[in-house]
Amino acid sequence: MDVKARSSSGPNMVSTEEEDLKRGPWTIEEDFKLINYISIHGKGRWNSLAHSAGLKRTGKSCRLRWLNYLRPDVRRGNITLEEQLLILQLHSRWGNRWSKIAQYLPGRTDNEIKNYWRTRVQKHAKQLKCDVNSKEFKDTMRYLWMPRLVERIQAATTTTDTASASAATTSNASIEQMLLPNLSYYTLDNVSTAASSDSIGTQVSPISDSTDYYNGVLANYNPNQDYFQANHESLISPIGNYCNNGDGMDFGLIELNHHWVGDGDGDGLHNLLNAEDFFFLQHQFNFNM
DNA sequence: AAGCGACCCAACCGCACACAT
DNA sequence: AATGTGTGCGGTTGGGTCGCT
Numbered sequence: 656m657d658v659k660a661r662s663s664s665g666p667n668m669v670s671t672e673e674e675d676l677k678r679g680p681w682t683i684e685e686d687f688k689l690i691n692y693i694s695i696h697g698k699g700r701w702n703s704l705a706h707s708a709g710l711k712r713t714g715k716s717c718r719l720r721w722l723n724y725l726r727p728d729v730r731r732g733n734i735t736l737e738e739q740l741l742i743l744q745l746h747s748r749w750g751n752r753w754s755k756i757a758q759y760l761p762g763r764t765d766n767e768i769k770n771y772w773r774t775r776v777q778k779h780a781k782q783l784k785c786d787v788n789s790k791e792f793k794d795t796m797r798y799l800w801m802p803r804l805v806e807r808i809q810a811a812t813t814t815t816d817t818a819s820a821s822a823a824t825t826s827n828a829s830i831e832q833m834l835l836p837n838l839s840y841y842t843l844d845n846v847s848t849a850a851s852s853d854s855i856g857t858q859v860s861p862i863s864d865s866t867d868y869y870n871g872v873l874a875n876y877n878p879n880q881d882y883f884q885a886n887h888e889s890l891i892s893p894i895g896n897y898c899n900n901g902d903g904m905d906f907g908l909i910e911l912n913h914h915w916v917g918d919g920d921g922d923g924l925h926n927l928l929n930a931e932d933f934f935f936l937q938h939q940f941n942f943n944m
Numbered sequence: 945a946a947g948c949g950a951c952c953c954a955a956c957c958g959c960a961c962a963c964a965t
Numbered sequence: 966a967a968t969g970t971g972t973g974c975g976g977t978t979g980g981g982t983c984g985c986t
Contacts, residue, residue, distance in 0.1 A: 680954075680980090702971070718972075719955065754974060769975075770953055778951085 677711045681720055685710055689717055690725055723764045730762030734771055736811065740804045742768055743776075743796050750788075 677685075692708035698721060701714030710717060723729070734742070738760050745756040753765035753772075760768065776796075780787035783795070 678956075700971075713956095714971075715957090715973095716955075722973095723954075751975065765974075766954080773976095774952060 675711060676713060678716070681724075685712070686720070686725060689721060693721065723766050728762055729764065731767075734763075734767075736804060736808045738763065739771075740801060740808065742771065743801050743804070746772065746776075747793060747797060 688708050688710055692704065696704070696707070698704065698718075701718040703714075705712050705714050705717045708717075712720075741759055742756060745759055749755050751769075751772075753769045757763050757765040757768050777787050780792050783792065785792045
């Protein structure tokens, strides 16, 4: 919401020479107008579209509303474990190229991924008292959180029945294409490959067997949407509402299946780490925990 | 019940680029 | 070549919601 603009000309309106443009949250009527117009005339030429559809909005606003909220293929709701892993991986390759990252998460918008990164990932960087772009934090993601995420995915997939598992083997190509290029991060043999293709790919982990994690994921990956939702308690509504089960996954989920050094106060840093992780972070950040 | 703070996310802005005139 | 228009992108903001005290 643009409070600055709104305050200049009454609630939700801003004066121009020719007309009053509405800002702020969209109403159901506006949504309906936009959907109706696009369903008949198609999208594009957003400025003239806004005018033709009878919307007192900027073309930009209409475009954003359509892309981030109204278009039929937009997915809303919890970011799945697989999506979170992908986001971490792709961000390690491309940085804040949100739209590029979003291309690999069908139905997800760059805005949603950006918000996820800022609210979840950057929060943990803040807890670690390090910059989200620092080598230390990237190493933590790459060698600690991402493998833990994969463990979580594996744990979830092993609980499914054999029917869904066999079905998954028929359509692993897309996720494989997305994940495999990044496996070079985890092997000492492919240093040159990683360095040549990625600007951030020059760091090499002493962990050389983490590829197994990914192979496990790929073997069990099931791109079926309902499958993910059923197994991760993600409730996604076709009409755009969504339910958050509150676990927030994120890095917090890595805690499962491990012994904890935490003090039991919810989402605090201690609860995110087991003993092994703890020593890793001590080394990385010289924590006094 | 009320107050407060943290978190989430929809929507905005400025800028850059592509294309048309 | 210069200018205008449309589009896309990344960064930022602030209202709503939720949980805690």
